[in-house]
Amino acid sequence: MDNGEARSRVLDAAEELFYGQGIQTVGMDAVRSASGVTLRRLYQLFPSKGALVEAYLLRRDARWRDSLAAYVDSVDAPPRERVLAVFDWLRGWFEEPGFRGCAFINSFGELGATSPEVAEAARRHKEEFLRYVTGLVAVTDAPAPAGRHVALLAEGAMTTAALTGSSAPAGEAREAAALLLDAAARGGRGAPGAGRSAPPNR
CATH class of the missing domain: 1.10.357.10 (Tetracycline Repressor, domain 2)
Known part of the structure; x- marks a missing residue:
């Protein structure tokens, strides 16, 4: 999985979770599980939850x-x-x-x-x-x-x-x-x- 695909999968998962459940109740582990991207890769793409929220x-x-x-x-x-x-x-x-x-x-x-x-x-x-x-x-x-x-x-x-x-x-x-x-x-x-x-x- 290249970075472009991984980024899209993370953002797709984040959007569904953040919009559906609220930003504060969703942790990076939940995004990792929903996206199928490893936590290490997730933090390489988005160094913080704040960066992921902004990208979303x-x-x-x-x-x-x-x-x-x-x-x-x-x-x-x-x-x-x-x-x-x-x-x-x-x-x-x-x-x-x-x-x-x-x-x-x-x-x-x-x-x-x-x-x-x-x-x-x-x-x-x-x-x-x-x-x-x-x-x-x-x-x-x-x-x-x-x-x-x-x-x-x-x-x-x-x-x-x-x-x-x-x-x-x-x-x-x-x-x-x-x-x-x-x-x-x-x-x-x-x-x-x-x-x-x-x-x-x-």
């Missing part, structure tokens, strides 16, 4: 975002529908066996206060997701702030789906995003706060 998060980030982008790119529809396709992809993810929410929120909750590497990986993942969603919204008729609002709806759907064990939040967030985009495209008519009278001049 970096690879998961790339795979997650690539999968989302590939799905959205496959949607041959106007820009508004491509934004809403994000929620269709989320629904499919929520329905996968073993879904436990966002790996980056989970890891930040476990280790964000003590591991700068984990905190940075989580922040970077969320920043890239926000950048992606705002990019999709930017080519619709909605103004720029709508991109952040749509991303927040997606983030809320992820958290709610993890807590409830249901994929329904993806559809509910999709409906909210559609309303938001339509209201924003009309210049904010019907958006929260729209139509309020301005405070009188004093």
Whole structure:
């Protein structure tokens, strides 16, 4: 087994264990057993558990975002529908066996206060997701702030789906995003706060 294959097997095992059971409860021995890579080889590839956790998060980030982008790119529809396709992809993810929410929120909750590497990986993942969603919204008729609002709806759907064990939040967030985009495209008519009278001049 060359280093490339060994590394992939270790990361595959680490991802299943860390995501499924939590990072702090899984030791390097468990990763060794699940991967079939000797402990000595494991530590040659990843000198510490922290290094393995960081590699796991970096690879998961790339795979997650690539999968989302590939799905959205496959949607041959106007820009508004491509934004809403994000929620269709989320629904499919929520329905996968073993879904436990966002790996980056989970890891930040476990280790964000003590591991700068984990905190940075989580922040970077969320920043890239926000950048992606705002990019999709930017080519619709909605103004720029709508991109952040749509991303927040997606983030809320992820958290709610993890807590409830249901994929329904993806559809509910999709409906909210559609309303938001339509209201924003009309210049904010019907958006929260729209139509309020301005405070009188004093």
